[in-house]
Amino acid sequence: MKKTSQQGRLVPRLLVIVSILFLIVMLVLPIVTVLVNALKNGWNEYAAAVSDQYTIKAMQLTLVATITAVLINTFFGLFAAWLISKFKFRGRKMLTTFLDIPFAVSPVIAGLIFFLTFGRIGWAYDILNKINFQIVFAVPGIILATIFVTMPFISREIIPVMSLQSEEEEAAALMGAKGFTIFRKVTLPHIKWALLYGIILCSARAMGEFGAVSVLSGHLRGKTNTLPLHVEILYNEYQYSQAFAVSSILVIFAIVILIVRNIVEYKGRKESEQ
Amino acid sequence: MKSNKGKRVIPGFGLSMGITLSFLSLLVLIPFASMVWSASGIGLRGFIEVVTSKRVMAGYQVSFLCALIAALINSLFGVILSWVLVRYRFPFKRVVDGLIELPFALPTAVAGISLTALYSEQGLLGSFFRKLGIEIAYTRIGIVVAMVFITIPFVVRSIQPVLEKIDAQYEEAASMLGADRRVIFFRIILPEIIPALLTGFGLAFARALGEYGSVVFIAGNTPMKTEIVPLLIMSKLQQYDYGGATAIALVMLIASFVILLLINTVQLFSSKFTRA
Numbered sequence: 001m002k003k004t005s006q007q008g009r010l011v012p013r014l015l016v017i018v019s020i021l022f023l024i025v026m027l028v029l030p031i032v033t034v035l036v037n038a039l040k041n042g043w044n045e046y047a048a049a050v051s052d053q054y055t056i057k058a059m060q061l062t063l064v065a066t067i068t069a070v071l072i073n074t075f076f077g078l079f080a081a082w083l084i085s086k087f088k089f090r091g092r093k094m095l096t097t098f099l100d101i102p103f104a105v106s107p108v109i110a111g112l113i114f115f116l117t118f119g120r121i122g123w124a125y126d127i128l129n130k131i132n133f134q135i136v137f138a139v140p141g142i143i144l145a146t147i148f149v150t151m152p153f154i155s156r157e158i159i160p161v162m163s164l165q166s167e168e169e170e171a172a173a174l175m176g177a178k179g180f181t182i183f184r185k186v187t188l189p190h191i192k193w194a195l196l197y198g199i200i201l202c203s204a205r206a207m208g209e210f211g212a213v214s215v216l217s218g219h220l221r222g223k224t225n226t227l228p229l230h231v232e233i234l235y236n237e238y239q240y241s242q243a244f245a246v247s248s249i250l251v252i253f254a255i256v257i258l259i260v261r262n263i264v265e266y267k268g269r270k271e272s273e274q
Numbered sequence: 275m276k277s278n279k280g281k282r283v284i285p286g287f288g289l290s291m292g293i294t295l296s297f298l299s300l301l302v303l304i305p306f307a308s309m310v311w312s313a314s315g316i317g318l319r320g321f322i323e324v325v326t327s328k329r330v331m332a333g334y335q336v337s338f339l340c341a342l343i344a345a346l347i348n349s350l351f352g353v354i355l356s357w358v359l360v361r362y363r364f365p366f367k368r369v370v371d372g373l374i375e376l377p378f379a380l381p382t383a384v385a386g387i388s389l390t391a392l393y394s395e396q397g398l399l400g401s402f403f404r405k406l407g408i409e410i411a412y413t414r415i416g417i418v419v420a421m422v423f424i425t426i427p428f429v430v431r432s433i434q435p436v437l438e439k440i441d442a443q444y445e446e447a448a449s450m451l452g453a454d455r456r457v458i459f460f461r462i463i464l465p466e467i468i469p470a471l472l473t474g475f476g477l478a479f480a481r482a483l484g485e486y487g488s489v490v491f492i493a494g495n496t497p498m499k500t501e502i503v504p505l506l507i508m509s510k511l512q513q514y515d516y517g518g519a520t521a522i523a524l525v526m527l528i529a530s531f532v533i534l535l536l537i538n539t540v541q542l543f544s545s546k547f548t549r550a
Contacts, residue, residue: 117304
C-alpha cells in the first residue's frame with residue numbers, strides 16, 4: 001500500500017481530485033440545488049409547503065408504506081435467508097435468482113404486473129371486488145408495489161453472513177434446542193448488523209419508490225399520494241419551490257439514512273474484527 | 275464446511291420453504307404470469323405491430339443507448355473511485371465513501387427535479403454548458419446524466435471489496451521486476467477486478483434501462499427523440515392500451531434478462547480465466 005507513494009504523487013493526487021470533482025458535480029450539487037430552491041421564496045413559504053395538509057398526508061402514507069414493507073420483508077427475508085443458507089436442495093440457485101428479480105425489473109414494469117393482476121382488467125379484480133377490497137388506485141396497491149421493489153434487500157444482506165456458520169446451529173439443534181430458540185440465541189447475534197443494514201437499505205428504497213407506486217396510485221391527492229408522488233404533482237403544476245420544499249424533507253431523510261448506515265457498517269466491522 | 279449427512283439437522287426447512295415459496299408466488303410468479311397472459315390477448319401480430327412501431331423502436335434505441343453510455347461512464351469513474359477509496363488517504367475520505375450511496379437513499383423523483391433544475395438553461399451547470407453550446411436538460415445528454423446519477427454506487431461497490439483483497443505483494447514484485455505503473459495496472463489489477471467490474475456494469479445497465487423517476491423530469495419526453503421505454507409503457511397505460519403496454523414491457527423484460535444472463539456468463543468465464 002505504501003509503495004505507491006514512492007512512485008510520485010502526481011497521479012494519486014490527480015485521481016483524488018477527479019473523484020472528488022465527479023462526486024461534487026454528480027451528488028453534492030443536486031442536493032444543494034434542492035435546498036437552495038426550497039428556500040428560494042423565504043422561510044415562511046417553505047414552512048407553509050412543508051406543513052401543508054396534503055404534504056402531511058403524503059408523509060403519513062409514505063411512512064405507512066415504508067414501515068409495512070420493511071416489516072413484511074424482514075419477516076420474509078429471514079425465512080428466505082434461512083432456507084437458502086442453511087439447507088441444500090434442488091433449485092436453490094434458481095430460487096436465489098428469483099429473489100433478485102425485483103432488482104432487474106423496471107419499477108414501471110413492477111407496477112404494471114400488479115396493475116394487470118389486480119386492476120379492472122385483471123383476473124383477480126372480480127374476486128377482490130366481491131369482498132370490497134381494492135388494490136389498484138388504493139393504499140394496498142402502493143404497499144404491494146413497495147414490498148415488491150424492496151423484496152431482495154434484506155435477504156441479500158443476511159444470506160452471506162448466515163451462510164458463514166452452520167455448525168453452531170447444528171450443535172444447538174442436536175442438543176435439543178427448538179427452531180426459534182436457535183435463531184434467537186445462536187443466529188441472530190451473528191447476523192444482527194447485516195440485518196440492520198438490510199433494513200436500512202430497504203427503508204431507503206421503500207421511502208423513495210416512484211415508478212411502481214406511480215402506476216398503481218392513481219394520484220389521488222390526500223389518499224394515494226406518497227411524498228415522491230406529491231413532489232411530482234407539485235412540480236408538474238409549476239409550484240417549483242413547494243416541490244423542492246417537499247423534496248427537502250426526503251433529502252433530510254436520505255442523509256439521516258446514510259449517516260445511520262455508516263454507523264451500522266462501522267460498528268458491524270468493528271465487531272467482526274474483534 | 276457443510277456436512278452432507280446432517281443437512282436437515284437444523285429445523286425449519288419445511289416452514290421456511292413454505293413461506294418463501296408462497297411469498298414468491300404471490301408477489302412474483304402470479305403477477306408475471308398474469309402479464310404474459312394479458313400480452314397473449316393481443317395476439318402475435320398485434321404484439322409485433324406494437325413492438326416494431328416507429329415510436330417504440332425509437333424508444334428502445336434511446337433507452338439502450340443512454341443506459342449503455344451511462345454504464346460505461348460509471349465503469350470508468352467506478353474504477354477510479356474505488357481505487358482512490360481503497361488505496362489512498364485523503365481528508366474527508368469517510369464522508370466521500372458514505373456519499374457514494376446517496377443515489378440509493380435519495381428518492382428518484384427528487385433526483386429528477388433537482389438534476390433538471392441544475393442542468394436547465396437557468397441552472398448553475400446548465401447555463402455554463404449552454405455557453406459552450408451544449409444543452410443538457412431535455413436532450414439525450416440529460417437522460418444520460420440522470421442515469422449516471424442513479425447508477426453511481428453499483429460499479430464502485432462491486433469493485434471495492436475485490437480491490438481490498440488484492441495482495442500488494444504482486445504489485446511490489448512487478449515493480450521490482452521493472453514494470454511501470456501502467457503495466458502493473460493493466461496486467462495485474464485490471465484482470466483481478468474485471469469480473470466485479472462486469473457485475474457492476476451489468477447491474478448499472480439494467481438499473482439505468484428501467485429507470486423512470488429521475489429520467490422523466492430531465493428527458494423532455496419528445497416522441498422519437500427523448501422518450502424512454504418505461505415512459506412509453508406508462509403512457510400506453512394512461513391511454514388504456516393495456517395490450518400495448520404489456521407488449522413493450524415484455525420485450526424490455528426479455529432484453530434485461532438476456533443482458534444479465536450474458537454478463538453472468540462472461541463473469542463466470544473471466545473468473546475461471548483469472549484463477550487459472
